[in-house]
Amino acid sequence: MASGVWGPRDLGYVIHTMSMCSSGSTGGNVLLACGSFLVDAPNVVDIFSMNFDNLQEPTKQAQLPHAFPVSCARWLAKGPGFPELLITSSDYLRIWNSRGELQTILQHTDNHKDASAQITSVDVCCDASTGSSAQLASCDSYGLCGFWDVERGVMHTKLDLEQPLCDVGFGPGSLAAVAGNQGDCFLVDRRQPREVGILAPPRHVRAPATAKLAWGLHRPDIFAVAWQGEHAGTAIYNAAYRESPPQLLRHHHRDGVVADLSWSPAFPELLCCAGEHGTVEVFEFSRSTAEAVCAGCVPCLSWEPKDGRENCASLALSREVRQGLHVLVLGTASLKGGSLWITSLPEPSCRRSSAVIRSTSSANDPLLPVEAAAEATVPVASPTQDADVPAASASLVEPVC
Numbered sequence: 001m002a003s004g005v006w007g008p009r010d011l012g013y014v015i016h017t018m019s020m021c022s023s024g025s026t027g028g029n030v031l032l033a034c035g036s037f038l039v040d041a042p043n044v045v046d047i048f049s050m051n052f053d054n055l056q057e058p059t060k061q062a063q064l065p066h067a068f069p070v071s072c073a074r075w076l077a078k079g080p081g082f083p084e085l086l087i088t089s090s091d092y093l094r095i096w097n098s099r100g101e102l103q104t105i106l107q108h109t110d111n112h113k114d115a116s117a118q119i120t121s122v123d124v125c126c127d128a129s130t131g132s133s134a135q136l137a138s139c140d141s142y143g144l145c146g147f148w149d150v151e152r153g154v155m156h157t158k159l160d161l162e163q164p165l166c167d168v169g170f171g172p173g174s175l176a177a178v179a180g181n182q183g184d185c186f187l188v189d190r191r192q193p194r195e196v197g198i199l200a201p202p203r204h205v206r207a208p209a210t211a212k213l214a215w216g217l218h219r220p221d222i223f224a225v226a227w228q229g230e231h232a233g234t235a236i237y238n239a240a241y242r243e244s245p246p247q248l249l250r251h252h253h254r255d256g257v258v259a260d261l262s263w264s265p266a267f268p269e270l271l272c273c274a275g276e277h278g279t280v281e282v283f284e285f286s287r288s289t290a291e292a293v294c295a296g297c298v299p300c301l302s303w304e305p306k307d308g309r310e311n312c313a314s315l316a317l318s319r320e321v322r323q324g325l326h327v328l329v330l331g332t333a334s335l336k337g338g339s340l341w342i343t344s345l346p347e348p349s350c351r352r353s354s355a356v357i358r359s360t361s362s363a364n365d366p367l368l369p370v371e372a373a374a375e376a377t378v379p380v381a382s383p384t385q386d387a388d389v390p391a392a393s394a395s396l397v398e399p400v401c
Helices: 290-296 370-375
Strands: 005-010 017-022 029-035 043-051 059-066 072-076 085-089 093-097 102-106 119-125 135-140 144-149 154-160 165-170 175-180 185-189 197-199 210-214 222-228 233-238 258-263 270-275 280-284 301-303 311-317 325-334 337-346
Touching (some): 135 165, 233 290, 301 337
Parallel strands (some): 017 072
Antiparallel strands (some): 093 102, 185 197, 210 222, 280 301, 311 325
16 A cells, blocks of 8 residues: 555544554454543443454444543453453443443542542553453542452552542553652552652643653553643653653654653554644654663654644554554544544664564564565555555654664
């Protein structure tokens, strides 16, 4: 195909939260969950099935009704042979199967007001290689952060962090990070949950602030928080050297707000940010030294669907679907509503050298040069192809290694 972009596909609502997981035995089959955030109308989470090896119109597999806005959706996928479950957060935590059947409802009531709170985020940790049960973390607008045993449906650890909480994310091992609306970033070790570390905030972030957090199990050294609001900025925190001040990403739009961000499950060197100004930027962090992190704070790739005329709202990244290739799914917003886009992304430039942070999904795969990866684009559904939009290709990549 001449272009690696599929879309736009009108959904009738802006996708506030998005989550993707592999389905079946091949990497090309995926399930995509898209959630709305409508204040004065009923909300939904749509589940789509797609195949990146032969991409056609996504098939809507189920629609999950929610009376209140959906703050977050996360897939719980234990691996082959286990059913995929979807966790959604709103007034309650709800656990659904991939057919849209409600399995369990979990409630936040153990806060200082002893009332059901708006659950602002949820994250899932499930490492099938360890044999441990799936863990769930959630946070709410009253300041409660809870850790759950999914199989028993029990909150076994709860922390009152004394400020409204925006987002929570699992890191490697027993670590988790939580972002609060006062600009504080909390680091929690679930083995010693009462010893909560508070990381130094970015100097220019002013409270109150909302935030999105991204940490990957295969990226143990650093994590990212996109602080949103009047004094916005995306900060890279060093989990090993907690006294180190966070470093800010140097977005092309200096006053732009990042609506969503995610580390690549395929290539943990890559951090992808979707800006409200309409640009997707990819940053490459091949090493965790201060110098390498500073160098990686400049985007190595950028893409503007509709030439920036639509605002980015949410994103999801796939595992490696083809050698040296992964996929970005993007939700955008315009005056007409919300749209879905899909494009391919190349592997990091540092994969051509020996300094590679390996992903477990591709540790044994031979590596391709970036130029070759860019040619193997995801198939495009021609009836809805927007020919004016260029693919996110290797020609846009600037090496930072």
